[in-house]
Amino acid sequence: MKKIVIALVGQPNVGKSHLANAISGSNLKIGNFAGVTVEKATARLSTEDFSIEFIDLPGLYSLEDFSADEKVTKDFLLKGEYDLILNVIDSTNLERNLMLTTELMELQKKMVIALNMDDEAIKEGINIDSDAMSKILSLPCIRVSSKLKTNIELLVEKILDVTKNPLVEPKLIYSDEVEEQLQTIVRFLDDKHFRAPNGLTNRHIAVGLLWQKKDVYALMHEQPLYVELHPILNNALGHVYMYSQCDDIEEVINRQHTAFSAGLSAEVVSVSKSKNRNLTQKIDTILIHKLFGLPIFIFLMWGLFQLTFTLGEIPMGWIEDSFGWLGETIGMSITNEALKSLIVDGIIAGVGSVIMFLPNIMILFLGIALLETTGYMSRAAFLLDGFFHKFGLHGKSFVPLVTGFGCSVPAYMAARTLKNKKDRLLTMFIIGFMSCGARLPVYVLFAGAFFEESMAGNVLFGIYIVGALLGLIAAKILRVTAFKGEDEPFVMEMPKYRLPSLRLLWFVVYSKSIMYIKKAGTFILLASMLIWFISAYPKNSVIEAEYTTKIETLQAQLEEASSTQKDEAADEEKAIDEAKPTEEVAANSDVKEPASIENAITALENEKREKLVENTYLGIMGKAIEPAFAPLGFDWKMGVATLSGLAAKEVIVSTLGVLYSLGDKVSEDDNSLREIIASNMSIASAMAFIVFVMVYLPCLAATAVFAKEAESARYTVYLVIFTFATAWILAFITYNVILLFS
């Protein structure tokens, strides 16, 4: 079976992915393309003796590396390994799409043109004579509709046909003046019987020389005939400049391409009458209306949020329960304590806490996919650019920022929509300020501990708003310091509104979910094992044994007290003797009720846990970093909680629970933890803690995604320093200001 690699190239919003999806049916798989953010979609067609692989390249308007995304496409087209270019064109906007086509034709690669969205074009009264177009260009041009799946087989047939046969040079005709100069160069090369070593035709070389393509120059410069060629070329260029009345070659090229596109388009397109061409404009008069545009946008965002969190809540409960059940079931069947702890407390609990957010992630991605595919995204950017620009952000930054309220992991991925690297990094730096869902448990715990129940909700909302505002301020500061420089120009196509295909939506959500599970899952797995390990080891057998004896004694007592109730006095003495080292027990043992002995046992167990944790690596680390957190009013336990929160923010709550000796099973609405925290912490240090949690580094999984997306270890280090420094300073200010007023 022969493998054919097809590069899918086209301007944005022409339905490339949709077409690939239509061609391959359900066989389409998306994997990550090594190193770059290009997605490789593979499809196998069983009907032929070929396996076809599609490389779904990011859309681009021209072969100019305007953005990182487009550079990827350009580099792939110039250097990548592929057999054929499938140029996808939006039939309803032929002339502009042809601008890219002309550039692709100069690449001298096998090419097939898919005139996509034919159904839409027919509705709008646009008719393209594809036969005439094929003849003019010497390239197969096929009218297809990925929506209705018309002519898909024909397209595949043509693709196979072109692959099997040798390259037919496409016909791209320039203006007479340019053609004349090209002829002169070609004639010279022909006269000299010049044959390019890499099979390029002399015409192609002439075009490359005239358009001043570096690679062609490099090639020709090595040839002995270059000495003679040089004056001819100089003369030709002079003529071209003179005819065009312009001495910028790029502009000359552009004018040539524009003229060709306009000419071809006029030749092959016939427009009968416009039926619903203005539908988009009509919708836009409402959606980007001066006054109503923003409120509508805010309402839509609010709706997405509501959906994400209310609808996502339902399966979250199920997932949590099933992981709990899984943990218990597996836990029961493992006898080795350490192994059981690793699997149940480490792996299952850790991975479960990530999978739990999958429903939210799916809804959020569905929302984002809807925004993207319907065309509303660019409208939102249009509406918000003015406001965001004041803070040094780009209109398109809003998508990743909004996503950040759900989870930073998809938010960093969503930042890909930003073209300019600086804007993208700036946005990624402040995504952390948008409090993610995982921080909610911490906020709920603290708001409940320090504020009246009626106020707690407002406090929560306030925390989110303050976080977002801090983010905007941080953006401004970063913009004038670290990410100085020219603003990215805001020039953006406003695509037509389109109803997205359900299959494509499902496909996007599905593949994103799989990626989320894979990426965060593998990482979280390791991180949770690590946290489990450092909070469980080294085992201190002395402390363990000491407390176990104490507890056992008390248990024995308890049994005696409840069953026989004899020899109470002796028991009491014994209890006092045994429990001397710990005050609580000594105090409790004065009371002879079994209930109080039970309390004493619980207290002892908690104390044991605390002592044990204090002697684990995590505890040692906590003690070591205590001085760093002391100015913020944190004790070592709070310090450790912030550290363990790096694994996942929810871990903060359970760490605090363990450290403040409550037992393992702690959730955010545990009233006793609230009370303990309220009595153990001053309001000043608690508020400083909230501020710290609000700002400091998102979890390690998110940081790993950041590193991957930023493609730079340096910026990842900056992110860590920046978030910790900001969090520390803001927490310090909060702590001292509150101390001052109380």
Place this chain on the structure above:
Amino acid sequence: MVDLSQINKNQKVLIKQIHAQHTLKKRLYSLGLGVGKEIEVVETSLQKNTIKVALGFSSVALRFDEAKMIEVEAFA
């Protein structure tokens, strides 16, 4: 010189010249904003930050900063 930022809503104009640096100019070209093209201002945002123009079969959003670089001529 009249530039695009001075044009009122719903007015049609012709592009005379683009005074932008190389990359931006190329981008504007490839979005269809070429010299000699007929465009129409469709919408401006509240504080005159962004502007939406319609050309042929598509529409493009610009900031006013970029619109200032596009020299236009009112349609006769």
